[in-house]
Amino acid sequence: MESFDYKKAGVDLEAGEKVVDKIKKVVRSTFRPEVITDLGGFAGLFQPDLSVYHTPVLAAATDGVGTKLKIAFMLDKHGTVGIDAVAMCVNDLLVQGAEPLLFLDYLAVGKMDVSQVTEIVRGVADGCRQAGCALLGGETAEMPGFYAPGEYDLAGFALGIAEKDKIIDGRQIIPGDILIGIASNGLHSNGFSLVRKILLEHAGLKLDLNLPELDSTLGEELLKPTIIYVPLVLPLLREFTIKGLAHITGGGLKLNLPRVFPAGLKAVIEKECWDIPPIFSLIQEYGNVSEQEMFRTFNMGIGFVLITSPQSAGPVLKQINEKGGKARQIGYLKRCNVKDGKGDVIEIR
Numbered sequence: 001m002e003s004f005d006y007k008k009a010g011v012d013l014e015a016g017e018k019v020v021d022k023i024k025k026v027v028r029s030t031f032r033p034e035v036i037t038d039l040g041g042f043a044g045l046f047q048p049d050l051s052v053y054h055t056p057v058l059a060a061a062t063d064g065v066g067t068k069l070k071i072a073f074m075l076d077k078h079g080t081v082g083i084d085a086v087a088m089c090v091n092d093l094l095v096q097g098a099e100p101l102l103f104l105d106y107l108a109v110g111k112m113d114v115s116q117v118t119e120i121v122r123g124v125a126d127g128c129r130q131a132g133c134a135l136l137g138g139e140t141a142e143m144p145g146f147y148a149p150g151e152y153d154l155a156g157f158a159l160g161i162a163e164k165d166k167i168i169d170g171r172q173i174i175p176g177d178i179l180i181g182i183a184s185n186g187l188h189s190n191g192f193s194l195v196r197k198i199l200l201e202h203a204g205l206k207l208d209l210n211l212p213e214l215d216s217t218l219g220e221e222l223l224k225p226t227i228i229y230v231p232l233v234l235p236l237l238r239e240f241t242i243k244g245l246a247h248i249t250g251g252g253l254k255l256n257l258p259r260v261f262p263a264g265l266k267a268v269i270e271k272e273c274w275d276i277p278p279i280f281s282l283i284q285e286y287g288n289v290s291e292q293e294m295f296r297t298f299n300m301g302i303g304f305v306l307i308t309s310p311q312s313a314g315p316v317l318k319q320i321n322e323k324g325g326k327a328r329q330i331g332y333l334k335r336c337n338v339k340d341g342k343g344d345v346i347e348i349r
Helices: 013-028 066-075 081-095 114-131 192-202 218-222 230-239 252-259 278-287 291-297 310-322
Strands: 056-064 099-109 134-142 152-163 178-183 244-247 265-269 302-308 327-335 346-348
Touching (some): 013 134, 056 081, 081 152, 081 244, 081 302, 099 230, 114 152, 114 230, 178 310, 192 218, 192 278, 230 302, 230 310, 244 252, 252 265, 252 291, 310 327
Parallel strands (some): 099 134
Antiparallel strands (some): 265 327
């Protein structure tokens, strides 16, 4: 009679142990002083210094990388998708004015490839270092027969903290306030179902193609990791009165900005104020996509938006640009009579 064990069923426990051994050092490199456990426990422990807060409030966010992972599979390049997983979560925490404290990742694979999984986790750790948060733990699940060979899913969860009376909720925003946009470096992690449909399926472009409009191959352009805005924006929150923040993800400026300002206002966006990266023009051209749909699907070169008073706009812009960001005044808020829904409260000129 044939004898079975877990390995014959497709789960390689030894490979999992090798991954843990390889990532120990890189994970520990993300630890903050508040981390009070080492790797290998059933749960990570984090002891925040609450003495610096009068009324601390926890903020939580979760997200995944999405179908951008298909590009990583096709190129067999996995070193940056971990940054995307972190960025999509910590940038959302930042919108509320919260400092990211810790991150947990969830990686599900069909078969444990030690090299691939190590590369992915190194990217997660890189994102955590950029955001200043600890990679406190995670889960790598080997699920034979569930994913195609070489494929996986990656998602994460982030926890942050904010002072209750400094939470940014948009209630102070008034007509005349200024929209400051910080540049993205391309698509970030949104709209890839449409991108793949247009560029790879419809246009038949190859990922190793060098297009004159791009400074890289198409594949390299599509895999650029999402910018983590925490180092640029968090110091601003301590120095200036920032009235509203928006992380421009799926839904673009059209759907994300209305989430952060009160009813009765309209955002006027002046698209000539910034340079739209060429990848968006390529998508629009090859797919015959309307401008409205482009601004409703993609970030169009603006990855994060701050809303400030006219008096604060200049100093905020100056500090972002001096710190290495690329920021522009991209519009302003005005009164609006729209009451039913917020679909018409973004005007793009």
